[in-house]
Amino acid sequence: MFKTILPTLVGAAIVLFARLVTAVRGVWQGVDPVPRQRIYFANHGSNGDFVLIWTVLPPALRTQTRPVAAADYWLGGKLKPFIGREVFNAVLIDRNPQTRRDDPVWQMVAALDDGASLILFPEGTRNTSDELLLPFKPGLFHVAQARPDVELVPTWIDNLTSVMPKGKVIPVPLLCSVTFGEPLAVIDGEDKAAFLKRAEAALATLAEEVAR
């Protein structure tokens, strides 16, 4: 009984905390919050990124949306594996090609085939540079090609890097927003580089619109 309720309670506490610190607001600019299968691909600057996306999703969508996260980070220690697995139901992928046993693309496709939507950070790591975005990793392209019916929603997380920069533990309370842009899909015959460039551009454009 307690074991099944605990992840829900912890999830609710995390959402409440995110709201208290950031008063996060979801802006559904290019899509509506409807139960369609999607990959929300977002900029990545802080460990709290997927928590914010998760917070602004309506509860019904939240339970069906799984973040894709790095196994090396989320399986360390005792608390993180519980939060990663039980609370967020993350799809944990091994970022190291030498050690991994499962293909990350296959893992994501399997999660989609189970009916889940995904939160993906195609930059692959937290961006601490002065650039708006790091070059996208190819995973988004391969998953999109394997499951072309899934909507790819560019998602811009604004200001969370100031709230909790990499390496800081105490968050600064500042207002944040999560903006969902117009979905895109892989065009027939489009190659990997062209698609990734287009996806990057879509997210960068969204960021400019948010800044205005």
Next chain:
Amino acid sequence: MNTPAEFTTLILGVLAILVVATVIAQVLKARMARDNDVIDNLVARINAWWGMVALLTLAMLGGQAGVVILFALLSFAGLREFLTLTAKRRADHWALVVSFFVILPVQYALIWADWYGMFSIFIPVYAFLLLPIVIAIHGDTDGYLTRVAETQWGLMICVFAASHVPALLSLEIPGYEGKNVLLVAFLVVVVQLSDVLQYVWGKLIGRRKIAPRLSPSKTWEGFVGGVLNASAIGAGLWWMTPFTPLEAAGLSLVITLMGFFGGLVMSAIKRDKGVKDWGHLIAGHGGFIDRLDSVVFSAPIFFHLIRYFWSVA
């Protein structure tokens, strides 16, 4: 709960105004053939007022604890909005953490302790000197003075100035013992009514804009009508204060003028930073600072005028 009898009278009056406003807004809405943005915003504003009045009443029923806690939370929400827009870099993380989690709570603890000698200099002196040190230690000098100055400004407005509302409870006015919460109510009611009446007069007969670049909605007609109206109402509320009707009118004029200019100053900052509202949490109004700018600017002046001329401590 030992709130003064005048408090009940005041709340009944405010509720009556809210009921009338709600009825008028609903009639206007029903008369409109199509959806009208101005009316929709009016309805949202009035609905939010019900919530804000409920919250303020509850806080004042809670006495000093209630008012201190409410304004500490409002300071938190306001500072969060303000520092979202100010210049900052990674190196400022500690300075910002200290602002929210040390300076803000300490200021309100000093207010709670009625320690006038300390709460009136803590942020203008100690925070003013401490913050630039914390920021300088991290060695990042890009835009250093701007970052330091904007952070200090946020603390002065959102914490220091705002904390002068609960500070009213620490004043000792002969013959007015146990009634100080009415000063809080007087300040908030007069200043907020002035805002509302400026809005109403502006919408009804507003033509000439005062500062079109700062705030397109502020007109001379709204300003004069609102300030005079609210000052007259303030004079009419003398029975809940230690003032004579004439004194109540004079103080009301001062705080409504300060309130008006507070709105103007905070609008200038919004234009500078390229935003329309400070936040989005109060439906129809915008952010907390959008609603509190006038009270924040008038509170310290109101506090000190009473302290000099009426108080013994």
